[in-house]
Amino acid sequence: MKIMVVGGGGREHAIIKKISKNPKVTEIYALPGNAGMTEAKCVAIGAKDIDAITNFAVENAIDFAVVAPDDPLVLGAVDALEANGIACFGPNKDAAIIEGSKVFSKHLMKKYGIPTAAYEVFDDMEAALAYLENAPLPTVIKADGLALGKGVVIAETKEAAKNAVHSMMEDKIFGESGSHIVIEEFLTGPEVSVLAFTDGKTMIPMVSSMDHKRALDGDQGLNTGGMGTVAPNPYYTEEIAKVCMDTIFLPTMAAMNQEGRTFKGCLYFGLMLTPDGPKVIEYNCRFGDPETQVVLPLLESDLLEIMQHIAKGTLAEAQVVFSKKSACCVIMASDGYPGKYETGFPITLPENKDGIIIAGAKKGENGELVTGGGRVLGVVEVADTLQEAIDRAYETVKTVSFANAYYRKDIGKRALAAEV
Numbered sequence: 306m307k308i309m310v311v312g313g314g315g316r317e318h319a320i321i322k323k324i325s326k327n328p329k330v331t332e333i334y335a336l337p338g339n340a341g342m343t344e345a346k347c348v349a350i351g352a353k354d355i356d357a358i359t360n361f362a363v364e365n366a367i368d369f370a371v372v373a374p375d376d377p378l379v380l381g382a383v384d385a386l387e388a389n390g391i392a393c394f395g396p397n398k399d400a401a402i403i404e405g406s407k408v409f410s411k412h413l414m415k416k417y418g419i420p421t422a423a424y425e426v427f428d429d430m431e432a433a434l435a436y437l438e439n440a441p442l443p444t445v446i447k448a449d450g451l452a453l454g455k456g457v458v459i460a461e462t463k464e465a466a467k468n469a470v471h472s473m474m475e476d477k478i479f480g481e482s483g484s485h486i487v488i489e490e491f492l493t494g495p496e497v498s499v500l501a502f503t504d505g506k507t508m509i510p511m512v513s514s515m516d517h518k519r520a521l522d523g524d525q526g527l528n529t530g531g532m533g534t535v536a537p538n539p540y541y542t543e544e545i546a547k548v549c550m551d552t553i554f555l556p557t558m559a560a561m562n563q564e565g566r567t568f569k570g571c572l573y574f575g576l577m578l579t580p581d582g583p584k585v586i587e588y589n590c591r592f593g594d595p596e597t598q599v600v601l602p603l604l605e606s607d608l609l610e611i612m613q614h615i616a617k618g619t620l621a622e623a624q625v626v627f628s629k630k631s632a633c634c635v636i637m638a639s640d641g642y643p644g645k646y647e648t649g650f651p652i653t654l655p656e657n658k659d660g661i662i663i664a665g666a667k668k669g670e671n672g673e674l675v676t677g678g679g680r681v682l683g684v685v686e687v688a689d690t691l692q693e694a695i696d697r698a699y700e701t702v703k704t705v706s707f708a709n710a711y712y713r714k715d716i717g718k719r720a721l722a723a724e725v
């Protein structure tokens with residue numbers, strides 16, 4: 306089978322590694338992929354170039370396509386591929402709006418009684434500023450559309466909140482994403498990521514995980530795309546999982562069906578376990594990054610088969626089994642990320658690259674692997690206990706080197722504290 310994976314980061318590398326284990330797979334193409342993906346052939350087509358992606362799939366008689374990043378999903382890549390007879394994993398454009406528009410997802414949750422932070426939507430700046438005069442602090446301000454995960458501001462003061470509204474609605478720092486904004490209640494509690502397989506009829510949550518979004522140890526510094534993950538998330542007990550299934554996961558699937566926007570693919574629930582119970586912080590229409598890097602190594606079943614079942618609407622027949630082990634991913638980034646950083650430094654890797662997930666690398670002048678992004682790679686280890694997985698991941702980190710490498714030293718620390 307010829308497989309095509311759209312995207313080029315760590316999440317895509319983790320997906321490719323897993324799919325490559327299926328004995329029927331003969332070739333995997335990554336569009337655009339990155340130079341560290343040795344299991345795939347990289348094709349220089351950008352993940353947002355829907356026409357070129359579709360043409361490539363047709364010309365190369367691709368048997369199955371996986372569209373992993375948010376942008377092409379929201380732009381309708383799956384619709385375009387399916388219209389050309391290519392079987393696909395990922396939601397259609399109509400359903401990807403659950404991530405593509407925060408206004409849509411907030412209205413959906415309100416309409417169907419799915420627990421989330423109380424909110425107001427504004428498309429007029431003066432009205433938003435007037436509302437902030439008496440809004441409780443901290444206040445959470447979100448741009449409506451995709452903003453590379455940066456469209457959320459948690460304002461501690463009225464002034465900061467107003468500045469955020471100005472920069473989103475007037476200065477348009479997130480482009481048209483900021484034409485509509487959501488101002489919502491600040492929630493507290495541990496955060497949990499739950500990725501779920503769904504075909505609109507069946508919902509199968511994967512093992513839970515915990516992201517570490519801030520750049521620096523102790524959850525300090527700027528928000529990043531994610532500096533590390535652990536799975537499972539010890540805060541997410543079986544009891545909480547049941548509550549989430551009944552009050553969030555199944556109601557969301559039913560709500561999307563009711564709206565005529567059946568969601569098939571991986572639905573990501575960003576949850577906060579508040580004192581009033583679990584609430585949705587955000588939905589994503591895709592696998593999370595770097596959650597995927599710890600969740601997929603714990604999947605004992607065949608990923609490609611599950612994806613094919615979802616595409617056919619027969620997820621109920623799929624075998625989906627997760628191991629009881631734990632996983633830890635430590636992201637090694639270019640120093641300076643998420644701000645300015647330099648790239649082009651040679652990367653030295655250990656001999657055994659099973660747990661090395663490359664996120665941002667390119668070929669240097671002599672064909673060697675060099676750094677090529679903010680997040681360069683993830684080091685993933687699986688073990689019987691979380692403590693062991695963390696220890697092993699940090700041991701493996703020592704065997705990787707590149708100039709200007711930066712990584713957090715405390716991935717999993719909060720999770721370990723929760724275990725006791």
Ligand code: AMP
Pocket residue numbers: 422445454455456457459489490491492493496518575586587
């Ligand atoms: P998002 O881009 O929606 O994932 O938001 C980024 C981060 O902002 C989340 O992971 C939370 O830590 C935080 N956040 C978003 N919404 C809220 C909220 N209503 N209350 C508290 N924290 C929030």
Ligand code: GLY
Pocket residue numbers: 454516530531589592593594595596
């Ligand atoms: N790790 C969060 C995300 O993928 O959006």
